[in-house]
Amino acid sequence: MTNDLRLSQFYPTRRRFLKTAAAAVSGLALSSCGWTLAQVRPKPPSNKKTGANKKLYIYTWSSYTDEDLLKSFTKETGIEVIVAVYDSNETMLAKIQIGGGADYSIIYPSDYMVRQMRDKGLLLELDQDRLIGLDNLLPQFQNPVYDPGNSYSVPLSWGTTGLIYNSKTLKQAPEDWDYLWEQQQVLSRRITLLDDVREVMGATLRMLGYSYNSQDPAQLEQAYKKLVSLKPTIASFSTDTWKEQILAGDLLVSMGYSADAVEVAKENPSLQYVIPRSGTSLWTDTMIIPASAPNRDAAYDWINFMLQPAVAAQVCERLNFATPNQVAIKQLPPKVSENLSLFPKESVLEKCERIIPLGKFNQVYDRYWTQLTSS
Amino acid sequence: MSTQISSPPTPPTPKSEPQASPTAGRWLGYLGLLGPAGIWLGLLLVLPTLVLFELSLVPGLEPGGLVNPSGLENYLRVFEPVNLLVMKRSLFFAGGTTVICLLLGFPVAYWIALLAPTKWRNLLLVGFVLPLWTSSLLRTYAWITILRYSGVLNTLLTSPNPWLSNLGLPTIPRLELLNDWPAVLIGMSYGYLPYMVLILYASLEKLDRRLLEAASDLGANPIQTFCQVTVPQTMPGIAAASLLVFITGLGDFVDPELLGGDSTMTISRLIYNQFLKTNQWGFGSALSMVLIMLVSIAIALLLKFGDRSAAS
Amino acid sequence: MAKSQLRVQRGFLWQGLFTLLMFFFMYLPILVLALYSFNQSRYSASWEGFTLAWYQKLFSDARILSALQNSLTVAFCAVGVSAVVGTLMAVGLARYRFPGRSLYRGISYLPLIIPDIAIAVATLIFLAVIQIRLSLWTIVASHVVFCLAYVGLIVSTRLADLNPHLEEAALDLGATPFQAFIKVLLPQLMPGIISGCLLAFVLSLDDFLIASFTAGSDATTLPLEIYSRIRTGVKPDINALSVVLMLVSGLVFLIAESIRYQSTEKRLK
Numbered sequence: 027m028t029n030d031l032r033l034s035q036f037y038p039t040r041r042r043f044l045k046t047a048a049a050a051v052s053g054l055a056l057s058s059c060g061w062t063l064a065q066v067r068p069k070p071p072s073n074k075k076t077g078a079n080k081k082l083y084i085y086t087w088s089s090y091t092d093e094d095l096l097k098s099f100t101k102e103t104g105i106e107v108i109v110a111v112y113d114s115n116e117t118m119l120a121k122i123q124i125g126g127g128a129d130y131s132i133i134y135p136s137d138y139m140v141r142q143m144r145d146k147g148l149l150l151e152l153d154q155d156r157l158i159g160l161d162n163l164l165p166q167f168q169n170p171v172y173d174p175g176n177s178y179s180v181p182l183s184w185g186t187t188g189l190i191y192n193s194k195t196l197k198q199a200p201e202d203w204d205y206l207w208e209q210q211q212v213l214s215r216r217i218t219l220l221d222d223v224r225e226v227m228g229a230t231l232r233m234l235g236y237s238y239n240s241q242d243p244a245q246l247e248q249a250y251k252k253l254v255s256l257k258p259t260i261a262s263f264s265t266d267t268w269k270e271q272i273l274a275g276d277l278l279v280s281m282g283y284s285a286d287a288v289e290v291a292k293e294n295p296s297l298q299y300v301i302p303r304s305g306t307s308l309w310t311d312t313m314i315i316p317a318s319a320p321n322r323d324a325a326y327d328w329i330n331f332m333l334q335p336a337v338a339a340q341v342c343e344r345l346n347f348a349t350p351n352q353v354a355i356k357q358l359p360p361k362v363s364e365n366l367s368l369f370p371k372e373s374v375l376e377k378c379e380r381i382i383p384l385g386k387f388n389q390v391y392d393r394y395w396t397q398l399t400s401s
Numbered sequence: 402m403s404t405q406i407s408s409p410p411t412p413p414t415p416k417s418e419p420q421a422s423p424t425a426g427r428w429l430g431y432l433g434l435l436g437p438a439g440i441w442l443g444l445l446l447v448l449p450t451l452v453l454f455e456l457s458l459v460p461g462l463e464p465g466g467l468v469n470p471s472g473l474e475n476y477l478r479v480f481e482p483v484n485l486l487v488m489k490r491s492l493f494f495a496g497g498t499t500v501i502c503l504l505l506g507f508p509v510a511y512w513i514a515l516l517a518p519t520k521w522r523n524l525l526l527v528g529f530v531l532p533l534w535t536s537s538l539l540r541t542y543a544w545i546t547i548l549r550y551s552g553v554l555n556t557l558l559t560s561p562n563p564w565l566s567n568l569g570l571p572t573i574p575r576l577e578l579l580n581d582w583p584a585v586l587i588g589m590s591y592g593y594l595p596y597m598v599l600i601l602y603a604s605l606e607k608l609d610r611r612l613l614e615a616a617s618d619l620g621a622n623p624i625q626t627f628c629q630v631t632v633p634q635t636m637p638g639i640a641a642a643s644l645l646v647f648i649t650g651l652g653d654f655v656d657p658e659l660l661g662g663d664s665t666m667t668i669s670r671l672i673y674n675q676f677l678k679t680n681q682w683g684f685g686s687a688l689s690m691v692l693i694m695l696v697s698i699a700i701a702l703l704l705k706f707g708d709r710s711a712a713s
Numbered sequence: 714m715a716k717s718q719l720r721v722q723r724g725f726l727w728q729g730l731f732t733l734l735m736f737f738f739m740y741l742p743i744l745v746l747a748l749y750s751f752n753q754s755r756y757s758a759s760w761e762g763f764t765l766a767w768y769q770k771l772f773s774d775a776r777i778l779s780a781l782q783n784s785l786t787v788a789f790c791a792v793g794v795s796a797v798v799g800t801l802m803a804v805g806l807a808r809y810r811f812p813g814r815s816l817y818r819g820i821s822y823l824p825l826i827i828p829d830i831a832i833a834v835a836t837l838i839f840l841a842v843i844q845i846r847l848s849l850w851t852i853v854a855s856h857v858v859f860c861l862a863y864v865g866l867i868v869s870t871r872l873a874d875l876n877p878h879l880e881e882a883a884l885d886l887g888a889t890p891f892q893a894f895i896k897v898l899l900p901q902l903m904p905g906i907i908s909g910c911l912l913a914f915v916l917s918l919d920d921f922l923i924a925s926f927t928a929g930s931d932a933t934t935l936p937l938e939i940y941s942r943i944r945t946g947v948k949p950d951i952n953a954l955s956v957v958l959m960l961v962s963g964l965v966f967l968i969a970e971s972i973r974y975q976s977t978e979k980r981l982k
Contacts (some may be wrong), residue, residue: 063456063468063682063841083931088945108931111941116678123464123680124841129931146465215577216550223679261580262662266945276550276579389461392679397483399674400666430890434805435817437798438861442820445858449835450827452842464841509735512728527970532739534962537919538939539955543742545943546749553745556759594739652828654922659943669830669922676834676926686838689831696826 082107082324085118086134087311088266089285089345090183099331105324113265114222115139122148122316131319132328137172137310138224140179142383149178150315156326159333159351167350170310171380179312180329183347185284186370186378187225187307190268192278194296200279202303203233207252210259216278218271221263223395224381225307226253229281232305238379241387250394254401263399272297283309284367285347291367292346299367305377310350342368450693453686462683475687484671484688488695491667494582494657495650498589499643502597505590506642510601511631515608526602530595537592541659544588548578548660580662588656593646600645604638644703648696668692743959750952767953774950780938783849787924787934788917791856796910798857799864800902804894806865807872824862832858833926840927848929855927856920860913864906871905904973911969915962 084091088111096107112118115136122133122143135143143149154160160168160176167181189200198209206217219226228238230249240246261277268280269290287299313332315325331337338354341347348368349355355363363369384391456462460474478484513525532540547553555575562572578584608631616626632639654669661667668688675685750768754761771777806818824832836855840847879901883893921936928937942951 063462063464063466063838088941110931110933111945113941113944114678116680120464120677120680124837124847129846129929215580257664260663264944267943269945271549274549274551392681396671396674396679399663400483400487400671401664431805431809431811434801434808438802438805438821438865439817441798441857441861442823445836445839445854446823446832447820449839450831452838453831453835456838505735505738508728509732512732516728527966529736529739531963531966532743532959534915534966535743535955535959536936536939538921538936538943539746539951539958540742542939542943542951543746543955547742547745591738591742594735648826648828652830654830655940669828672830672834673922676837682838685834689834693827693831696828700826 080105080324082131082321082328083129084109084132084134084328085122085130086111086132088113089289090134090311090347092345094344095337095341098337099328102331103324103327105327107328119143129320130316131321131325133314133316134182134311135179135314136381137170137312138381138383140173140312140314143314144173144178145383148316148318150317150319150322151177152180152315153326156330157333158330159335162333162335162351162353164350164352164355167310172310172382173312179314180333181310181312181350182332183285183342184308184310184350185348185368186301186374187220187229187281187283187309188287188299188301188367190272190280190282190287190290190297190299192272192275192296193298195275196278199298200300200302203229206259206279207256210256213259213278215259215261216276217259217280218261218264218268218277219281220283221265223391225281226263227391227394228307228379228381229302232379233302235304238307239382239384241384243390246390246394250398253398257398257401284370285345288346288365288367301370301374301378303377305379307381308375308378309381311347453689456682457686457690459683461681462686463680464682466682475683476691478684479687479691487666487671488668488691490665491651491669492695494585494589494653494665494667495647497586498593498650499646501586501590502594502646503639503643506594506597506601507639510598510605513598514602514605515610526599529598533595538655538659540592541588541655544584544591544660545579548576548584548587550575550577550579552579554578579660582661582665584660585657585665588660589650589653592653592656593649596649597642597646600642601635601638604635604641608634640703640706644699647699651696651699652692668695743955746952746955747959749949750956752949755949767950768957770950771953771957776933777935777938777950777954780933780935783932784918784935787849787852787856788914790853791860791917792910792914794853794857795860795864795913796906799861799909800868800899800906802861803865803868803872804898804902807869821862821865824859825866829920829922833923836923837926846929847927847932849932851927851929852924852932852934855923856917859923860917863913863916864909867909867912868902868905871902875901904976907969907973 082105084107086109091107091109096109099105099107110130112121115138118133118135119139119142122130123146140149154175154177157180160180163181167176167184169175170181173179189203189205191200193199196212198205200206200209206213224238227246227249230252231240231245232238234245234248234252236242236245236249261271264271264280266286268277268282269286271277272280273290273293284299284301287297290297291299313329315322315329319325332341333351335351335353335357338349338351339357342349342354342358343362346368355369455470456468457475458470458472459466459468460472462468509529513522513529517525545552549555559573559575565572578587612630612634613626616630617623621629652669653667654673657665657667658670658673669692672685672688672692675681675688751763751765752760753764753766802821806814806821832855836851836858840851845851875898880893880897883897884890888896919936920934921940924934924937925940928934939951939954
């Protein structure tokens with residue numbers, strides 16, 4: 027009886043392979059003691075004006091650029107813009123460190139990530155003389171806590187995190203995070219939370235009365251247990267996918283960013299945004315120039331372009347994110363500048379907290395997150 | 402354990418090898434034929450795997466960190482209960498998909514190979530396998546469209562609801578298949594069914610019809626013929642197909658990620674997250690090595706089973 | 714034999730029906746995608762009118778077209794390289810006996826066995842270690858690895874079925890080994906090489922994991938683009954894309970099959 031696929035020949039092959047591999051590996055292990063993995067080396071600025079200076083590579087979030095914006099920049103400066111997108115700060119950091127971040131001249135990290143990247147030496151210190159229009163920013167963004175003096179970053183947009191819900195299908199509107207726990211029966215499997223460890227853990231901590239940046243293991247444990255009890259109700263953890271799902275009617279409540287909330291509300295006005303009573307996170311997205319940027323001049327041009335009040339106003343209206351540029355805010359039509367989802371009242375903002383990087387303690391958060399998503 | 406070191410698809414070696422070629426020519430032959438592939442595989446497959454193994458021995462390694470192979474903490478972490486749960490889940494999905502594909506694919510392969518008119522056989526087989534040529538991502542996305550809460554299946558299912566409620570009967574509820582394990586099983590089975598059918602077909606086509614006729618002549622009913630003649634004869638094909646589907650299923654990323662939601666974390670998703678989200682490269686490397694080992698165990702088990710049934 | 718014929722006929726019926734059902738199962742998602750590519754509605758599952766707008770949007774979408782171009786470049790390059798290297802490897806493995814032969818053979822099967830994610834991760838780490846910048850060519854290099862394995866496997870299988878004496882005869886008639894290879898062995902192997910290449914081509918076009926780990930900043934392949942669109946909110950031009958891909962691959966396959974059919978007919982004549 028002939029077997030067409032004689033698999034048994036694998037057997038001696040694999041044993042020998044494993045033996046050889048083991049020998050090689052022990053050799054490797056003994057030889058190399060202490061080399062650094064995936065180190066990013068800053069590139070010295072290139073002085074020649076080559077054709078490469080006509081291209082600008084940007085790494086950003088999916089909803090921060092659109093064709094019109096890129097076209098108007100190219101028209102103004104003659105530089106071609108190529109955009110790559112990511113959907114989480116951590117993914118961006120990973121990709122930058124892997125490939126040495128070689129091609130991007132502008133990146134859009136969030137505030138806490140700016141600090142992390144600065145500590146890792148990934149950022150270029152900005153030459154303040156080359157930046158035009160920094161004084162147009164709102165006072166609280168001129169010397170932000172995450173980057174004193176805007177020495178490494180320029181704020182581009184800001185907002186809050188909250189709950190977007192379908193006011194037509196839900197009888198009772200949410201007012202706070204604990205709505206999700208209290209209404210589990212109604213909401214079963216039709217809610218999503220953000221796919222972001224600090225946002226989700228932070229929101230739960232806040233609801234329990236603690237800080238978004240708690241480093242107390244007992245508090246984290248409590249928050250983790252709370253989330254585990256909510257898990258059966260959650261359809262998925264998603265930062266972007268929920269938008270389409272809530273518009274299609276699959277979801278009842280989603281945790282999301284204010285900019286995204288405004289976007290979906292434009293499509294379906296019955297989708298409303300609420301900032302939870304116990305407080306939420308206040309985020310700022312910034313533009314930075316990586317230390318290894320190939321085209322610094324174009325990068326400065328881009329930042330100055332985005333700082334122009336006219337551009338900032340247009341972008342705020344079209345792409346639905348709140349701008350920190352007070353001159354631009356004055357140029358906005360009332361229906362945008364008075365939109366409480368985009369520009370909440372001071373009293374609401376006072377309840378918000380910024381997420382700050384926690385250094386080594388981040389690993390504790392990551393551990394809980396991996397456990398939460400794996401179970 | 403049989404020590405047949407008979408090489409697998411080897412050409413029956415020519416009775417007289419061209420031994421007359423000079424040594425230099427021989428070495429040129431070696432290098433020319435085997436060199437490029439050897440270098441490529443060595444550089445881009447073997448070496449990376451060894452590096453992977455080395456990194457898995459560095460506890461808490463992150464990019465930019467110092468590589469000092471110092472311990473097995475990453476592997477110990479792999480065996481924590483939550484990660485074992487993830488592995489169990491991966492095995493469940495892979496095994497479940499294999500069983501479903503086998504149950505669905507065998508009749509199809511049987512019909513095409515043995516019962517369909519001969520001139521249509523090739524066309525039928527190709528027709529069945531043609532969807533493989535479209536992007537697997539798009540096919541998975543299609544299942545999202547079908548299985549979601551507001552999707553095709555639910556729309557069809559609940560379409561009689563207006564009449565039912567008018568008649569005072571209970572309405573049909575919507576199925577919540579997406580973002581849970583049923584959707585993952587459906588998506589995976591759909592994706593691997595063509596492979597199963599292809600391999601089973603190859604095996605069934607070589608089945609000697611006369612054996613089946615002989616069995617029925619000797620008084621066996623169809624079930625007996627099936628169990629005692631067809632299945633043993635095609636066992637190598639069944640084993641190979643099952644192994645292929647199982648291994649591919651173990652490493653599947655797209656289906657659990659897009660169809661599964663938050664309670665279907667599998668090994669490949671976990672590994673993906675370690676490298677592109679939480680930056681835990683040490684732990685991720687250890688998980689990858691464990692995955693490779695799981696696959697090797699599956700193959701080794703199958704070989705043992707194969708050798709034993711071949712010997713019988 | 715009448716009883717067995719009757720039995721066969723009954724089997725024909727219910728198994729035929731089952732097979733028909735399975736065919737429907739296979740094509741259901743594709744039909745759904747095709748249907749929705751003409752649906753005017755963006756979000757709801759109900760039909761809201763016929764439109765070709767999504768197809769128009771697809772063909773004017775620069776990102777998808779450039780991703781498609783990248784994917785095709787990667788696939789053609791990877792398959793081109795692995796066709797040559799893989800065939801050489803298969804022939805070498807079949808012809809020569811040397812110490813470490815089973816090891817070599819085992820390694821050549823590894824890409825078929827090791828799950829994609831592990832290969833992707835290992836390649837990523839390796840590229841990070843030797844500090845090579847990620848780009849389109851890093852994707853090509855990593856695709857060659859598994860394309861090699863597939864081409865090698867299929868060509869080996871074909872080699873097993875060949876008549877070994879033809880090559881000997883050529884050598885006896887005075888051909889150099891090189892000539893014997895080109896004029897005798899290669900034509901015989903060609904069907905195997907071609908089917909190996911077709912398989913490798915499809916797999917390379919469809920690869921998601923390896924590309925997502927080894928792609929550089931401007932090297933988006935089609936699966937990466939599709940994945941990011943599925944995640945960030947699908948517009949129905951993805952449906953249009955899938956229909957187009959399906960039609961094109963069906964067409965390509967028909968052409969390939971008719972070529973093969975014609976060459977078989979020619980050989981039989």
